[in-house]
Amino acid sequence: xxxxxxxxxxxxxxxxxxxxxxxxxxxxxxxxxxxxxxxxxxxxxxxxxxxxxxxxxxxxxxxxxxxxxxxxxxxxxxx
Numbered sequence: 001x002x003x004x005x006x007x008x009x010x011x012x013x014x015x016x017x018x019x020x021x022x023x024x025x026x027x028x029x030x031x032x033x034x035x036x037x038x039x040x041x042x043x044x045x046x047x048x049x050x051x052x053x054x055x056x057x058x059x060x061x062x063x064x065x066x067x068x069x070x071x072x073x074x075x076x077x078x079x
Contacts, residue, residue, distance in 0.1 A: 014049050014052070018048075019045065022041070022044050022048060023041055026040045026041055034059045034060070034073070034075050035075050037059050038057045038058070038059040038075050038077045042057045042077060042079055054078070054079055055078075055079040056076050056077065056078055056079060057076065057077050057079060058074055058075070058076040059074065060073065060074035061073050061074070
């Protein structure tokens with residue numbers, strides 16, 4: 001990450017496009033719980049990018065099918 005911060009160098013960071021590809025692949029797999037989806041994203045990202053030292057994974061379901069007016073339900077897990 002130091003290269004990205006000091007020298008504006010892409011090789012010092014992780015490509016958002018690559019992260020999106022990982023998430024898209026996970027989202028193709030059926031899952032009943034957003035907690036499971038968040039954990040799968042975490043596991044896949046850490047396996048693909050061992051340089052990740054921390055952060056959070058947040059998964060939200062927009063307009064969940066519940067008997068209440070909610071914009072979303074979400075889960076956030078630490079990395």
